[in-house]
Amino acid sequence: MSAAEGELLELAVRIAGAAKSGEELEVYVSRGVETDIRAYEGEVESLSSAASAGVGIRVVIGGRQGFAYAGTLDESVIKQTLADARDNATFATADEHVGLAGPDGVAPTSLDLWDDEVLRTPSAAKVEMALELERRARNADVRVRQVAFADYGDMAAEAAVASSTGITATARRTVSSVAVETIAGADADSQTGVGFSAARGPGELDLDKAVADAVERSTRMLGATKARSGKCAVVLDPRVTSTLLAVVSSALSGEAVTKGRSFFADRVGEEVAVPSLVLVDDPTDARSFGASTHDAEGLACRRNVLIENGVLRGFVFDTTSARRAGVVSTASAVRGGYATTPVAGCRALLLSPGTLGAADILSQVGEALFVQSITGVHSGVNPVSGDFSVGAEGLMVRDGVLAEPVREVTIASTLQRMLQSVLHIGSDVEWLPGVAAGQTVAIDGMALSGS
Amino acid sequence: MSDAGSATGLLVETPVIERVLGAALQRGGEFAEVFVEDRHSTSAVLDDGRVEELSSGRDRGAGVRVVVGETTGYAHTADLSERGLLAAAEAAAAVARQGGGGRAVALERRESVKRNEVGQLPEEVSKARKIELLVQADEAARASGNAISQVSASYGDGRRRIQIANSDGILVADDQVRTRFSVSCVAVGDTGMQTGYESSAFTVGFELFDTVDVREVAATAARRALVKLTARPAPSxxxxxxxxxxxxxxxxxxxxxxxxxxxxIAKDASVYVGQVGEQVASPLVTLVDDGTIGPEWGSFAVDDEGNSAQRNVLIDKGVLTDYMWDYLRGRKDNRGSSGNGRRQNYRHLPMVRMTNTFLLNGDAEPDEILAQTPTGVYVAKLGGGQVNTTTGDFVFGTVEAYLIEDGHLTEPLRDANLIGNGPEVLRRIDAVANDFAMGPGTCGKDGQSVPVGCGQPTLRITGVTIGGTAGD
Structure with a gap:
């Protein structure tokens, strides 16, 4: 534990110590610093630096939960926040399942998710990275008309949680990233592509990869047209796979399942996917950007197998949803920061990699739509019904290789059918920011709508 | 707006702000701004038949912006003491490398135009009364049909007091009160589960519920879920x-x-670059962005740069008349802001954002438009959407839609995304009715969310691609 984490934990423990008899009290405190830099036409367009801190307090009295938060660690404000949380609890409906986590004897995995370089690197060096990124993107290809954004960003966050039920835990992590969007043009046609690189610290960033990705994605879309409507196989880019796994994960949350909001409810033990599909949420894998030593309720994170050889094995639970389901927490409580309460969710999903690389998958599939990016995920994918319809752009696959570009089409199916129609899962795992890693995945029988 | 934040009670006193602006300019900054915000919010959720949680929160802080040439420096702090603000000013000023310069700023208080009076501040209403609304909504949704298997009702209110001062000498404050209510339902049938959602949200206080019956909000959400139990796949x-x-x-x-x-526009990342004065849409299209409409969700007295909300005509009878501007983009083009500089909160830089954006009425009768459409899709409610401004390609999801056959609505359709190209769709509008209505939304851009309003009368587009699976 760092000195700063110790300080936060001490504060959390002290406030949690104020619990009255018959009351469960949980205090979550967090603190972080952030830098965001945007370069444009050789100049710094903006440089933001910020430090923020806050506290979120949960009180459970007789199965009634109340919550309050404040964007400060000022102790007089924290006292008022505690009083608000207590008052709020009196208005909830009593529920025997509602309660805070208690120690469950699982020891946390030791993970190094912190790179001091985020704090040590001077602003000037970070500015230079953003400028360099923009310069390289602008000069990478004659077809690049414009660099819509070239950003450097980083954050270092520390949090502590303590409760009257015996929880004391801390976690800290850093993330550093560069992201760039290029606009490629030919005559009246303009197309965009985003590339990025993310790591624990600035020293590990790969500017050339970010630029090459953006340039490839924007230039290869030039001349794209609508494709004809019809049934086809799709080959998903690793980023698209990661996005889709994140949507599927909301149907694997114990909260959704116990409240009848998941198409996976009541299906444990059934074959929900092709036999080659294995899906695991493992926040103890340090390669994942969602890795964490503890969950948001202070339990040690652990590896949870969700789908094994196509068979649904279980869900992710926080304490309350686990009690409702009659199981124990899988240490999968997540929270969006001090201003929200913990809920069950995945952090670090990974599909077990297959043996084929991206090029092999294209060659095996023969004819398909390679999907470079999708849009409308939040409006078009329903994790309750499983209905799936998203905007897509990419390239046709003909004779096993990438052919002409395609835009302004949709691909549709249901999540249930897609899981049963997976043709190939690639070996090309990419660790991406977000809750899921991605790799090339081919799925058969999608409805493509175009002209 | 309530009186609390206008004539009285600045969040930070004028002499302190003047000194902070002075510090922000001391390294040679050309423009400096202090944005102070104090936000209280309450939310309550009833889910699975239980009041799960009442939550209250407070966030206050300030952001200091310094502009030098093409560069903007920004720093924010939750510490509203003079020391905290000066530290933020120095951090923001660090982008001005040339040093020197510096000047004193004298502020002049400007009153903001009141858009509407808040009838009842939500903070003065008992929590029990707010919970009661949730219970009413839950009962109404469940009474809508036995197939309703799950109901979640959500209440929220927020009061956001802001104060903006800048080196042009402007000092202005606003007090923004917003109240919202939403219900989502799940219905179960032989074909699986379907969902329905409805919300009501306005820039008003608790008097919202004098005119909005939460039981109707709930019944609408329930109906949307129930209707889709018998829905067929959307066309492709x-x-x-x-x-x-x-x-x-x-x-x-x-x-x-x-x-x-x-x-x-400035970065060539829009299909509308260089199109002012051009016919970019059907002559039936007049598009307005208007932050002054009293109670609408995207309204305010002053924007987050201290400029008064405005009514801006963007497209007039199909001809592009103007873009939307914030301080920085206006400055580069030697013109003023159009009152579109907004930010999620004090932790963010402002940028160009919409307020309430809508299409004006035409002359047609909605029934006639339907009767004159032999086949097609009728959308009774759209969900969220997304656009690539560079290509103009957009998607948006349907959450209540029907098949049109022989000029009549026939079968309900399962959810699907629509995809199209902005400029093409605007040219394909061939009928606009006289029954304008608006609704609330949340707009995300560059990681920041702000409340917006959207509206249009009933209208017809001659061709849009719908991404269903019909034909399987």
Missing amino acids: GEVPLILESGSGGILFHEACGHGLEADH
């Missing part, structure tokens, strides 16, 4: 589309609104 391919009034203002928000934001 290009179809004529009718958008019911108030159902799909998001289309114009996505299809052209974002492309008319001056920051996208």
Whole structure:
């Protein structure tokens, strides 16, 4: 534990110590610093630096939960926040399942998710990275008309949680990233592509990869047209796979399942996917950007197998949803920061990699739509019904290789059918920011709508 | 707006702000701004038949912006003491490397124009009364049909007091009160589960519930879920589309609104670059962005740069008249802001954002438009959407839609995404009715969310691609 984490934990423990008899009290405190830099036409367009801190307090009295938060660690404000949380609890409906986590004897995995370089690197060096990124993107290809954004960003966050039920835990992590969007043009046609690189610290960033990705994605879309409507196989880019796994994960949350909001409810033990599909949420894998030593309720994170050889094995639970389901927490409580309460969710999903690389998958599939990016995920994918319809752009696959570009089409199916129609899962795992890693995945029988 | 934040009670006293602005300019900054915000919010959720949680929160802080040439420096702090503000000013000023210069700033208080009076501040209403609304909604949703298997009702209110001062000598404050209520339902049938959602949200206080019956909000959400239990898959391919009034203002928000934001224009990242004065839409299209409409969700007295909200005509009878501007984009083009500089909170830089964006009425009768459409899809409610401003390609999801056959609504359709190209769709509008209505939304851009309004009368688009699976 760092000195700063110790300080936060001490504060959390002290406030949690104020619990009255018959009351469960949980205090979550967090603190972080952030830098965001945007370069444009050789100049710094903006440089933001910020430090923020806050506290979120949960009180459970007789199965009634109340919550309050404040964007400060000022102790007089924290006292008022505690009083608000207590008052709020009196208005909830009593529920025997509602309660805070208690120690469950699982020891946390030791993970190094912190790179001091985020704090040590001077602003000037970070500015230079953003400028360099923009310069390289602008000069990478004659077809690049414009660099819509070239950003450097980083954050270092520390949090502590303590409760009257015996929880004391801390976690800290850093993330550093560069992201760039290029606009490629030919005559009246303009197309965009985003590339990025993310790591624990600035020293590990790969500017050339970010630029090459953006340039490839924007230039290869030039001349794209609508494709004809019809049934086809799709080959998903690793980023698209990661996005889709994140949507599927909301149907694997114990909260959704116990409240009848998941198409996976009541299906444990059934074959929900092709036999080659294995899906695991493992926040103890340090390669994942969602890795964490503890969950948001202070339990040690652990590896949870969700789908094994196509068979649904279980869900992710926080304490309350686990009690409702009659199981124990899988240490999968997540929270969006001090201003929200913990809920069950995945952090670090990974599909077990297959043996084929991206090029092999294209060659095996023969004819398909390679999907470079999708849009409308939040409006078009329903994790309750499983209905799936998203905007897509990419390239046709003909004779096993990438052919002409395609835009302004949709691909549709249901999540249930897609899981049963997976043709190939690639070996090309990419660790991406977000809750899921991605790799090339081919799925058969999608409805493509175009002209 | 309430009196609390206007004539009285600045969040930070004027002499302190003047010194902070002075510090922000001391390294040679050309423009400096202090944005102070104090936000209280309450939310309550009833889910699975239980009041799960009442939550209250407070966030206050300030952001200091310094502009030098093409560069902006920004720093924020939750510490509103003079020491905290000066530290933020120095951090923001660090982008001005040339040093020297510096000047004193004298502020002059400007009163903000009141848009509407808040009838009842939500903070003065008992929590029990707010919970009661949730219970009413839950009962109404469950009474809508036995197939309703799950109901979640959500209440929220927020009071946001802001104060903006800048080196042009402006000092202005606003007190923004917003109240919202939403219900989502799950219905279960032989074909699986379906969902329905409805919300009501306005820039008003608790008097919202004098005119909005939460039981009707709940019944609408329940009906949307129930109707889809018997829905067939949506068609696949290009179809004529009718958008019911108030159902799909998001289309114009996505299809052209974002492309008319001056920051996208400045970077050539919009299909509307260089199109002012050009016919960019059907002559039936007049598009307005208007932050002054009293109670609408995207309204305010002053924007987050201290400029008064305005009514801006963007497209007049199909001809592009202007873009939307914030301080920085206006400055670069030697013109003023159009009152579109907004930010999520004090932790963020402002940027060009929409307020309430809508298409004005036409002359047609909505019934006639339907009767004159032999086949197609009728959208009674759209969900969210997304646009690539550079290509103009957008998507948006349907959450209540029907098949049109022989000029009549026939079967309900399962959810699907529509995809199109902004400029093309605007040219394909061939009928606009006289039944304008608006609704609330949340707009995300560059990681920041702000409340917006969207609206349109019933209208027809001759062809849009719908991404269903019919034909399987």
